[in-house]
Amino acid sequence: MIxxxxxxxxxxxxxxxxxxxxLLVPHKLHSIDFFPGWEHKSEWFREINPLxxxxxxxxxxxxxxxxxAILIYLAAKYDQSCRWYPVHEPSRLGEVSQWMMFSEGxxxxxxxARLHDSLGYEFDIEACREGAHKLFRVLxxxxxxxxxxxxxxxxxxxxxxLADLVIFPDVILSEEGGISRVGYPAIRRWAxxxxxxxxxxxxxxxxxx
Amino acid sequence: xxxxxxxRMASQWHPIAAISDLHKRHVFQTELLxxxxxxWRADDGYVNVWENRCLHRGSRLSLGINDGAELVCAYHGWRxxxxxxxxxxxxxxxxxxxxxxxxxxxxxxxxxxxxxxAALDQPENTPDIGLPETAEPxxxxxxLVGGSVxxxxxxxxxxxxxxxxxxxxxxAEFELEAHPSNPxxxxxxxxxxxxxxxxxxxxxxxxRTVVHGLYGPALEDGSRLPVLRHYNTLLTxxxxxxxxxxxxxxxxxxxxxxxxxxVGRNFDSVVAVEVEAEVSKRWEVASGVVGxxxxxxxxxxxxxxxxxxxxxxxxxxxxxxxSVINGPGEQGYFQIGIKLExxxxxxxxxxxxxxxxxxxxxxxxxxxxxxLRRDVPRTVLLAGGIGVTxxxxxxxxxxxxxxxxxxxxxxxxxxxxxxxxxxxxLGAHLQIHTGLSPDETIQIVKEKLGAYDYLSQVYCCGPPxxxxxxxxxxxxxxxxxxxxxxxxxxxxxxxxxxxIFQVHLARSGLTLDVESGRTILEVLRENGISLxxxxxxxxxxxxxxxxxDGVPFHQDVYLNEAExxxxxxxxxxxxxxxxxxxxxxx
Numbered sequence: 001m002i003x004x005x006x007x008x009x010x011x012x013x014x015x016x017x018x019x020x021x022x023l024l025v026p027h028k029l030h031s032i033d034f035f036p037g038w039e040h041k042s043e044w045f046r047e048i049n050p051l052x053x054x055x056x057x058x059x060x061x062x063x064x065x066x067x068x069a070i071l072i073y074l075a076a077k078y079d080q081s082c083r084w085y086p087v088h089e090p091s092r093l094g095e096v097s098q099w100m101m102f103s104e105g106x107x108x109x110x111x112x113a114r115l116h117d118s119l120g121y122e123f124d125i126e127a128c129r130e131g132a133h134k135l136f137r138v139l140x141x142x143x144x145x146x147x148x149x150x151x152x153x154x155x156x157x158x159x160x161x162l163a164d165l166v167i168f169p170d171v172i173l174s175e176e177g178g179i180s181r182v183g184y185p186a187i188r189r190w191a192x193x194x195x196x197x198x199x200x201x202x203x204x205x206x207x208x209x
Numbered sequence: 210x211x212x213x214x215x216x217r218m219a220s221q222w223h224p225i226a227a228i229s230d231l232h233k234r235h236v237f238q239t240e241l242l243x244x245x246x247x248x249w250r251a252d253d254g255y256v257n258v259w260e261n262r263c264l265h266r267g268s269r270l271s272l273g274i275n276d277g278a279e280l281v282c283a284y285h286g287w288r289x290x291x292x293x294x295x296x297x298x299x300x301x302x303x304x305x306x307x308x309x310x311x312x313x314x315x316x317x318x319x320x321x322x323x324x325x326x327a328a329l330d331q332p333e334n335t336p337d338i339g340l341p342e343t344a345e346p347x348x349x350x351x352x353l354v355g356g357s358v359x360x361x362x363x364x365x366x367x368x369x370x371x372x373x374x375x376x377x378x379x380x381a382e383f384e385l386e387a388h389p390s391n392p393x394x395x396x397x398x399x400x401x402x403x404x405x406x407x408x409x410x411x412x413x414x415x416x417r418t419v420v421h422g423l424y425g426p427a428l429e430d431g432s433r434l435p436v437l438r439h440y441n442t443l444l445t446x447x448x449x450x451x452x453x454x455x456x457x458x459x460x461x462x463x464x465x466x467x468x469x470x471x472v473g474r475n476f477d478s479v480v481a482v483e484v485e486a487e488v489s490k491r492w493e494v495a496s497g498v499v500g501x502x503x504x505x506x507x508x509x510x511x512x513x514x515x516x517x518x519x520x521x522x523x524x525x526x527x528x529x530x531x532s533v534i535n536g537p538g539e540q541g542y543f544q545i546g547i548k549l550e551x552x553x554x555x556x557x558x559x560x561x562x563x564x565x566x567x568x569x570x571x572x573x574x575x576x577x578x579x580x581l582r583r584d585v586p587r588t589v590l591l592a593g594g595i596g597v598t599x600x601x602x603x604x605x606x607x608x609x610x611x612x613x614x615x616x617x618x619x620x621x622x623x624x625x626x627x628x629x630x631x632x633x634x635l636g637a638h639l640q641i642h643t644g645l646s647p648d649e650t651i652q653i654v655k656e657k658l659g660a661y662d663y664l665s666q667v668y669c670c671g672p673p674x675x676x677x678x679x680x681x682x683x684x685x686x687x688x689x690x691x692x693x694x695x696x697x698x699x700x701x702x703x704x705x706x707x708x709i710f711q712v713h714l715a716r717s718g719l720t721l722d723v724e725s726g727r728t729i730l731e732v733l734r735e736n737g738i739s740l741x742x743x744x745x746x747x748x749x750x751x752x753x754x755x756x757x758d759g760v761p762f763h764q765d766v767y768l769n770e771a772e773x774x775x776x777x778x779x780x781x782x783x784x785x786x787x788x789x790x791x792x793x794x795x
Contacts, residue, residue: 149434185237
């Protein structure tokens with residue numbers, strides 16, 4: 001069975017939990033005392049991931065780190081429908097990759113602001129928030145025009161993809177970093193739609209809708 | 210200057226969203242003049258604009274759940290009804306109806322030109338931006354800009370917005386002009402006047418403004434997108450230029466308008482005493498049963514909860530109680546079912562024979578002493594004849610909340626089935642039983658109840674012998690008395706009013722004599738103590754008072770045996786005292 005080295009409050013771990021639950025893949029969680037224990041920096045954990053980051057998965061001995069890498073692996077291996085990561089559709093695959101790159105930005109701004117506010121990380125909080133708002137404006141505009149085109153998700157097609165899944169956690173927890181979503185109506189509606197997906201899972205701070 | 214502007218703007222209509230922003234079951238979040246708003250559309254199409262704050266702990270309601278009829282706070286589950294914003298349910302007090310005063314602030318709303326308009330104070334007229342009433346312009350993407358409404362106005366006045374290239378190749382008026390009667394609206398026309406564009410400013414708070422745009426005339430499906438893109442690009446550029454000059458991003462909000470002072474309890478809408486209602490609809494519901502829809506002649510009715518009843522004060526001096534059959538979120542009118550009683554003393558007979566559509570009746574309430582728990586895994590509803598009315602409201606509520614329940618409805622014949630149009634929606638939860646004998650009825654009741662499961666609740670209403678038989682069965686099957694809820698329409702007890710005793714009122718210090726032939730309620734009222742009452746025959750529970758000392762002589766059918774034995778509550782309309790004195794907590 002897949003083992004996920006996990007921390008409940010981590011957005012990157014949440015991304016992996018979301019996909020495991022969407023795909024109904026049996027798994028067990030190994031909880032890491034990220035805060036205040038810094039267990040991810042411990043000697044034993046650095047043998048699993050020398051970078052000292054979570055999440056990491058262990059799939060019957062196959063170790064993989066970095067949430068985006070883990071998600072691609074899990075989708076390619078366990079999603080028979082190729083819905084979440086459309087490997088056979090080049091243009092959609094390109095779109096998914098584009099937004100997965102974009103999510104690096106939202107994680108480094110919106111989710112960084114959250115780490116600053118809730119776990120005391122020393123980041124330039126104003127820069128984080130301003131950066132997040134710039135990205136949210138791009139996201140809201142894109143989603144608004146997607147709605148005009150009759151599309152519910154970030155990429156073309158009828159189904160959500162890893163693009164939606166990786167950006168959703170940064171967005172839905174942004175208020176914990178002092179970033180209001182009041183000016184982003186299309187983002188707020190998209191977040192509703194994502195939470196209504198079958199087998200969607202919650203985490204602390206994410207409310208059902 | 211600022212104050213005057215704010216004051217003037219408070220009683221003006223402002224666009225706060227596009228109607229298309231209000232997706233099904235979504236809660237839209239915005240602000241108007243510094244007031245945070247939660248905007249949501251119920252499944253019946255009604256658009257609610259409320260203060261974005263739960264009356265419990267102040268959490269934003271925009272984080273909550275729109276269930277299509279009620280808005281549920283995400284934090285502790287307080288529910289608020291569409292239209293009135295009155296609280297219908299508090300999970301921490303599952304058996305009690307919330308007080309009528311627990312009512313959120315609602316703002317005036319108008320839907321026009323594809324936009325949702327709201328105001329802080331009721332404006333005198335309708336939204337006016339110089340468009341024909343029936344115009345249906347294309348709603349552009351609105352943008353939140355980081356600047357006060359005055360600052361954004363100043364920049365719009367000098368902005369040059371080109372019309373989309375294909376529309377006006379001959380060249381257009383690039384400059385915007387302010388609308389003569391609405392200083393927050395800017396116009397832009399093509400040279401031949403065939404196309405007009407309007408930008409309307411929403412004063413968001415002291416440092417932020419939303420720019421809404423309308424493009425007319427309406428366009429074909431295929432040609433909308435280029436126009437939407439064109440104006441989105443223009444407005445985005447406008448915002449960038451404005452903000453870089455003003456060194457702000459939209460988020461840096463802050464001062465300017467005074468913070469809202471009220472945490473919106475809306476006492477105005479609370480109906481305390483009798484109000485006048487008009488019979489807006491009257492129809493045959495079933496054999497011998499007339500349905501009536503009542504609408505307020507002035508103002509609004511207060512919020513009802515499932516199980517609530519109204520008092521109808523008839524011109525012939527009689528007062529009668531009827532349960533509200535509305536479903537959740539169905540506010541603004543009440544529907545009731547009136548059965549013609551064979552031995553009518555003038556109540557149902559009068560309503561059946563004399564009252565027509567358009568007539569007016571005096572009503573009070575709603576009262577709710579038959580509260581529904583909305584937190585249990587299994588609810589059994591048992592209805593006999595016209596006793597179905599409160600249970601129709603309950604069933605619709607449970608159904609909406611996806612809670613498991615069954616409604617068994619016992620009637621004489623198919624012709625006696627009332628409110629079929631509402632019952633049809635209940636699907637497999639409903640079973641109708643026709644023409645059963647009392648023994649056959651109780652056999653089914655036994656099966657439905659089964660042995661008591663943790664947290665199950667049963668609610669029954671019907672002829673008194675049926676309620677008594679159900680209560681007896683429930684007791685035999687191990688249902689604790691507090692899980693068995695019932696409502697008698699009448700008290701068939703032969704009342705004894707001979708005893709003479711005193712009541713001492715612990716709070717006001719008065720001691721009053723109750724002579725034979727008088728009731729406690731009458732004596733209290735004669736001495737200036739106002740107490741709500743409704744049926745005045747010991748059935749509805751409205752005139753209940755707590756007893757601190759003494760032994761009550763109960764003659765009501767509202768309290769159950771355990772409650773009678775405990776002796777700490779009394780129905781002042783019929784019950785008396787075994788002891789020489791009763792000490793009441795009033």
